[in-house]
Amino acid sequence: MSPRDPTKRKLVTIVAESALEGPIAKEIKRLGARGYTIVEARGEGSRGVRQGTWEQNSNVEFQVVCSEDSARAIMSSLYDQFYEDYAMVAWAADVEILRGDKF
Amino acid sequence: MSPRDPTKRKLVTIVAESALEGPIAKEIKRLGARGYTIVEARGEGSRGVRQGTWEQNSNVEFQVVCSEDSARAIMSSLYDQFYEDYAMVAWAADVEILRGDKF
Amino acid sequence: MSPRDPTKRKLVTIVAESALEGPIAKEIKRLGARGYTIVEARGEGSRGVRQGTWEQNSNVEFQVVCSEDSARAIMSSLYDQFYEDYAMVAWAADVEILRGDKF
Amino acid sequence: MLENLLDPIILCFALGVASGLLKSDLRLPEALYETLSIYLLLAIGLKGGVELAKSPPGELVVPTLLTVALGIVTPIVAYAVLRRLGRFDRADAAAIAAHYGSVSAVTFAIVLSYLARVGASFEGFVTVLLVVLEIPAIAVGILIARLRSTQGPLRWGALLHEVFLGKSIYLLAGGLLVGWLAGPARMEGISPLFFGLFKGALALFLLEMGIIASQRVADLRRTGAFLVGFGIGMPLVNGALGALAGLAAGLSPGGTTVLATLAASASYIAAPAAMRIAVPKANPTLYLTASLGITFPFNVILGVPIYHWMAATLHRMAG
Amino acid sequence: MLENLLDPIILCFALGVASGLLKSDLRLPEALYETLSIYLLLAIGLKGGVELAKSPPGELVVPTLLTVALGIVTPIVAYAVLRRLGRFDRADAAAIAAHYGSVSAVTFAIVLSYLARVGASFEGFVTVLLVVLEIPAIAVGILIARLRSTQGPLRWGALLHEVFLGKSIYLLAGGLLVGWLAGPARMEGISPLFFGLFKGALALFLLEMGIIASQRVADLRRTGAFLVGFGIGMPLVNGALGALAGLAAGLSPGGTTVLATLAASASYIAAPAAMRIAVPKANPTLYLTASLGITFPFNVILGVPIYHWMAATLHRMAG
Amino acid sequence: MLENLLDPIILCFALGVASGLLKSDLRLPEALYETLSIYLLLAIGLKGGVELAKSPPGELVVPTLLTVALGIVTPIVAYAVLRRLGRFDRADAAAIAAHYGSVSAVTFAIVLSYLARVGASFEGFVTVLLVVLEIPAIAVGILIARLRSTQGPLRWGALLHEVFLGKSIYLLAGGLLVGWLAGPARMEGISPLFFGLFKGALALFLLEMGIIASQRVADLRRTGAFLVGFGIGMPLVNGALGALAGLAAGLSPGGTTVLATLAASASYIAAPAAMRIAVPKANPTLYLTASLGITFPFNVILGVPIYHWMAATLHRMAG
Numbered sequence A, B, C: 001m002s003p004r005d006p007t008k009r010k011l012v013t014i015v016a017e018s019a020l021e022g023p024i025a026k027e028i029k030r031l032g033a034r035g036y037t038i039v040e041a042r043g044e045g046s047r048g049v050r051q052g053t054w055e056q057n058s059n060v061e062f063q064v065v066c067s068e069d070s071a072r073a074i075m076s077s078l079y080d081q082f083y084e085d086y087a088m089v090a091w092a093a094d095v096e097i098l099r100g101d102k103f
Numbered sequence D, E, F: 001m002l003e004n005l006l007d008p009i010i011l012c013f014a015l016g017v018a019s020g021l022l023k024s025d026l027r028l029p030e031a032l033y034e035t036l037s038i039y040l041l042l043a044i045g046l047k048g049g050v051e052l053a054k055s056p057p058g059e060l061v062v063p064t065l066l067t068v069a070l071g072i073v074t075p076i077v078a079y080a081v082l083r084r085l086g087r088f089d090r091a092d093a094a095a096i097a098a099h100y101g102s103v104s105a106v107t108f109a110i111v112l113s114y115l116a117r118v119g120a121s122f123e124g125f126v127t128v129l130l131v132v133l134e135i136p137a138i139a140v141g142i143l144i145a146r147l148r149s150t151q152g153p154l155r156w157g158a159l160l161h162e163v164f165l166g167k168s169i170y171l172l173a174g175g176l177l178v179g180w181l182a183g184p185a186r187m188e189g190i191s192p193l194f195f196g197l198f199k200g201a202l203a204l205f206l207l208e209m210g211i212i213a214s215q216r217v218a219d220l221r222r223t224g225a226f227l228v229g230f231g232i233g234m235p236l237v238n239g240a241l242g243a244l245a246g247l248a249a250g251l252s253p254g255g256t257t258v259l260a261t262l263a264a265s266a267s268y269i270a271a272p273a274a275m276r277i278a279v280p281k282a283n284p285t286l287y288l289t290a291s292l293g294i295t296f297p298f299n300v301i302l303g304v305p306i307y308h309w310m311a312a313t314l315h316r317m318a319g
């Protein structure tokens, strides 16, 4: 397959409280993703409003493009480790990339 | 259905001028979404460049994972109320989640 | 078609080092997109960790809703121009919009 | 005049404008803009509160009433001009009028620093007039825009909230209260930050405002020649009305200059925030371009000395 | 008391609380919060280092040992109270206890400025006590939470790293070292920023803390009456223990007041960061509401004068 | 030397480096980094402008010409060394050479504060030399990289724009102009912010630069031993060339020290920004690691006293 053919991957998006930034990054890489992108976020969910005014109420959003297997592994591992005790949500979507070997 | 089976939901993304942050958040929750995530944004569109240098030219981006019905309702309600007078765009995509009862 | 029928478009997401912000914005518009949204980002990838602590290690994330043709053109043009020399990744996804004439 | 142009605060504004026009890649972080505007509003309030503590409260009554009157009259005049001569629609005219009836706290800071430089004294309670003049015009503008409007009932509660609890009035009035309660002696510990650095912070803020104003210049072509004329003519008219009100209120020449400048200044923090929500049909490009792209630079560079001259002349004529 | 309430620093805190409760749209950028907290921690450290350079090291031994003892005893007392009387589960009780055993650097800054205002002197090495008291309670809290826990082995390395290299301790201890190495003369160039502006920056930070604290007030109903009582009673008990320790350590009345306030204060930077990772089952709403929503305002407004009175009374009784 | 190490500015840099190496969770917000760099560049310019106003313009001619010559010669020397001895490819060698030919404004600020500490005077116009030396090396680096390159025509317009209107030169040159136009008396109002706080802000910025530099240390293994040697040897050579140029230009020993330090310093704001766009094939890890990870710390800790010694020795030799 030429490197320029569009290839299918998964995009996993995780929104979590900032305290989890380190552990999530480590877990993502352990489970086979080659990279991730982080943006600062705030929001609201089942654990109330998180206004992003100081370190204890701000979120980070991870975006990870990876294989379907990694996506599945990342979602369930994060779910198992953090979902019960921390503010966190995650979702996955289908995406196309140009360079299959990159992700 | 086990809570760990992947479930289909919609992800609605709304980019709008910062002044709409309060009204949009209220509307999203009124129409059935259980949460939302906000990130600071800037950009360009039909109403010109919005550089994000001060309060009058910065945007916010909302991401809302919700049911298909809520997604439809949120998109058309925001469209009806704000599209004509404000800098705003919105789009929707399919996503999978692990915990169906959460969204 | 009524302006309220959902219409299919592509969402192209590009994460690149901040130095490329100007060139990417220009290219996006040249290739037919009517707008874009930018958020500040950091992350990790094949070129190492980019912590976002100063101008030389911060990223920007572009989100562009556009036609399938534009999406294809944007992805390959950016790929050709920047991929080899710069920290950059891109992916595309299907989205629905309400106002077809807007994008 | 040249003296005014060589003030480093004004030069920093020019540096910002040039940066924008030359498309320099200088970009101030939004957090710095927000921090500076919070700092300046709070510092203006605190300083005003300390001065207020020294004024007998009775002296405030007449100037305050006349300032409220100014805040009602000037937006009505502006609205009439914009509708009749400018042919703007109701929403645009009302929103622009609200901006010109309201005030700019930064222009206020600049007239105070101007008066300090030329050695003119003024009443300690002028900051109260700043706060008082900020509000009524916004309410008048909204009322005009909503009269016979089809937009559904006006939610006054939400609006009063928006105006009184907007960051601008909240910080000015809150600072005023804190400064007044604490009084001069207790403020000493915090004065190096809030008073000592004030002019420097103003210079930095004007650098930023210059960049923002320059981005508006590109819109001038679209908004048309009338708005340019309005952006210079209206402050002159309002400045004259303010100078008359100051004279009538028994203010000193310095205090009269301050009131004239307040009347002449156009809001760019409180009014845009309120108008965007209360008068959505009004086009922000129009009011921001007029207020920030034309009137603000005009006032800062030429207007303040003119209002000082107006005040001095009126006082001389009045004997 | 009234004198304390009229300090502009306290008034700014009130302004922040009011802003939150009235839902004003005043929002300070997160970058400003972070910058101010980094600045304050570093400045406290630097100032302490300069003072430390003047103290003979021997004088430090006894106060330091007694401070460590305080840092072990107070969280154990707090834990017992929370479990027995408050019926909190182990994780919540341990995490809250860690907060009350540890310290708040901002409360420390406020007691120093209070003592300066009332003209009471204190030992130059008190900042060392601040740093020393910050850590043990966090370790004790974690130990208690993990005893007989099913959570798997505790990774002590990671935890010690988290605590000692957390921003709060790193900046305080680092500043202490820099100030001590450089000494008073070499610090002069940087003192306008780090010392001259300190009180003003504290006022601005308290405006922000007021907004954040007010957001916690909404949680009070959910967290219950016991926590309110605990948030006021515990600092009084800890303050008394701290005052006794100060007396026993041979500190001056001023130094005793500082140690009492340190013991009475509850952490909201180092402890929440460490607890969130080390005791995930503990609910942050509980410890943040108690520490920031109740104890911090109580200490800042009423507590400091009370601890000063405790210290003075003990010293008088001890002759 | 020890005296230099105990300067709190240098100690703050060490604190930042240690924070990075120990993986402390101290993180300064990017907005603070940007604000400090804008503030420092503008303040350096303003200060230089005020001093410039006191110098007779004629005195500037020879030093300016020799500084331009330095800006052309030093990158060519550096390029030759990197190609011949270092075996770097054309793009990398040219980009690194541009960094070493250009200057670091922070290193400039540090040499001025060093000279003030040791009581050596220098010419008022040295800031002009800083601005003059920043540009030519960048142009030379780009020219070398593009000679016989297959990359298509060089868009000079865009490049000149990038260099002259980059934030670094724009703020330095703009500040110089503002300070010069306003003159000492009118600057007084803004001097508490721009001059009074300067050293403290520099300390805070160096804390941040320490963190950033420490992140580069990890790259040292990958970039190799040659680059470490280059990062120490090249500034010594350039410092000697700068000292000779200063002597030839008739500068005082203090002014000669400044020019030597400028020549020895490597850019990390203007050059990386320009190189990333103009020489995309050059690997940023190489030039950032050399400039920030090696040369900056070397200059700040050891280099400045060495250049001072070079200048003094040359002046003594020259009689």
Ligand SMILES: Nc1ncnc2c1ncn2[C@@H]1O[C@H](COP(=O)(O)O)[C@@H](O)[C@H]1O
Binding pocket: A015, A016, A017, A041, A042, A043, A044, A045, A046, A047, A048, A049, A050, A059, A086, A087, A088, A089, B033, B034, B035, B036, B037, B038, B063, B064, B065, B066, B103
């Ligand atoms: N339905 C949702 N859509 C998008 N983001 C969400 C949603 N629910 C929660 N979030 C984000 O995830 C964070 C944690 O969620 P929670 O644990 O439900 O409080 C929130 O602060 C939001 O930023």
Ligand SMILES: Nc1ncnc2c1ncn2[C@@H]1O[C@H](COP(=O)(O)O)[C@@H](O)[C@H]1O
Binding pocket: B015, B016, B017, B041, B042, B043, B044, B045, B046, B047, B048, B049, B050, B059, B086, B087, B088, B089, C033, C034, C035, C036, C037, C038, C063, C064, C065, C066, C103
């Ligand atoms: N095609 C697009 N793709 C992504 N974002 C867009 C697009 N068009 C507009 N936006 C965003 O939406 C904001 C408002 O758009 P507009 O109302 O078209 O000016 C812009 O400032 C952009 O941030």
Ligand SMILES: Nc1ncnc2c1ncn2[C@@H]1O[C@H](COP(=O)(O)O)[C@@H](O)[C@H]1O
Binding pocket: A033, A034, A035, A036, A037, A038, A063, A064, A065, A066, A103, C015, C016, C017, C041, C042, C043, C044, C045, C046, C047, C048, C049, C050, C059, C086, C087, C088, C089
């Ligand atoms: N697999 C990935 N998923 C999401 N973002 C990525 C991924 N790989 C790289 N990135 C982002 O793209 C930037 C440049 O990537 P790279 O060129 O691979 O170093 C990184 O700093 C990340 O922000």
Ligand code: NA
Binding pocket: D074, D099, D100, D101, D102, D103, D238, D262, D263, D264, D265, D266, D267
């Ligand atoms: Na006005």
Ligand code: NA
Binding pocket: E074, E099, E100, E101, E102, E103, E238, E262, E263, E264, E265, E266, E267
């Ligand atoms: Na305590």
Ligand code: NA
Binding pocket: F074, F099, F100, F101, F102, F103, F238, F262, F263, F264, F265, F266, F267
């Ligand atoms: Na150089």
